[in-house]
Structure formats: structure tokens, C-alpha cells
Amino acid sequence: MAILISILASVVALFSLIVSAEKFRLDLYGKRFDIYVRTVKFYLALMRTEGTSDGSAFAALRDDFALAVRESQFLFAPKSGIYDLLSRLNTASFRIAGPRVETQALPAERRAEYQNQRFEAVMLWNNGSIELLEAKMAPYLNYHYVATAHYVATAFASLLAWIRGRFRREPNI
Secondary structure: OHHHHHHHHHHHHHHHHHHHHHHHHHHHHHHHHHHHHHHHHHHHHHHHHOOOOOOHHHHHHHHHHHHHHHHHHHHOOHHHOHHHHHHHHHHHHHHHHOOOOOHHHOOHHHHHHHHHHHHHHHHHHHOOHHHHHHHHHHHHHOOOOOOHHHHHHHHHHHHHHHHHHHOOOOOOO
């Protein structure tokens, strides 16, 4: 009886471990997906405003995106390049929607440099940056595979079937 209770306790502990691992994985997924959503929302607002940073709604999205950039540093592996891409997009967003410089008062070469920097910033955002971000985030946001719990449950069912088959009593005829 003691062996049965210890086996049962081990099974309960194993399933508890599996459930907590899946909860951790789902929480991490939620945080990572939230970074993606905040980036897309900011991108849409940035392109809609055409560089005018008036309004508290835009400022809130701007702050939220800046926070998402900082969070990404801790949620994605450095080799993924996600933090680097988001940092470049963050810097570029200041060139698009940052303080407006009165370009007419600038010398011609400085005006051309300022306009070129702004154009490059817009092109960074518009030339597939969201698609590139999606490609870089895909390994972290791929929930298309079967969860670990399914594999453990299948293995446990196979083990039980084997035990039943091993200790099955043959009818006496």
C-alpha cells in the first residue's frame, strides 16, 4: 500500500510540475506577444500622425513602445536581434515624431541632412520592419506545437496500458 501511495504522490507531483511549466510558458508568451502588439500599435499611430507628435494618445503609445523596447531586452535572447531591431526603430521614431526643427532657418546642407535622416527613419519603419520583427519573434511566439503535457499524458497512458497488460490475469479454463 505504501508503494502505491508513493507512486500516486509521484504522479501528482509530475503533473503539478507540468502544469506549472505550461503556466510559465504561457505567461512568457503573453509578455512577448504584448511587446509585438505594442510595437504594431505604435507603428500605426506613428504612420497615421505623419510625424506630428501632438496629443496625449500618441504620447501614451510612444511611452508604451519605449517601455516595450526596454522589456524586450529581458524577454528575448540577445542573438535573436529583437532588442536591436526595436532599439533602432525607437531611435528612428524620434526622427519621425520628435521635436520639429524649423528647417527653413537651417543652412541648405544641414536642412538636407535633417530631411535625409527623417526619410531614412521613415523608410526603416516602412520597409518591412514589422514583417522582420514577426520573423524574428516567430520562434518565441510559435504556439503551433503540442504542449509538453500532451506528450507526458500519452507516455503515462502507454505505461498504464503496459502495466495492465503485464499483470493481467488469464482466466482459468
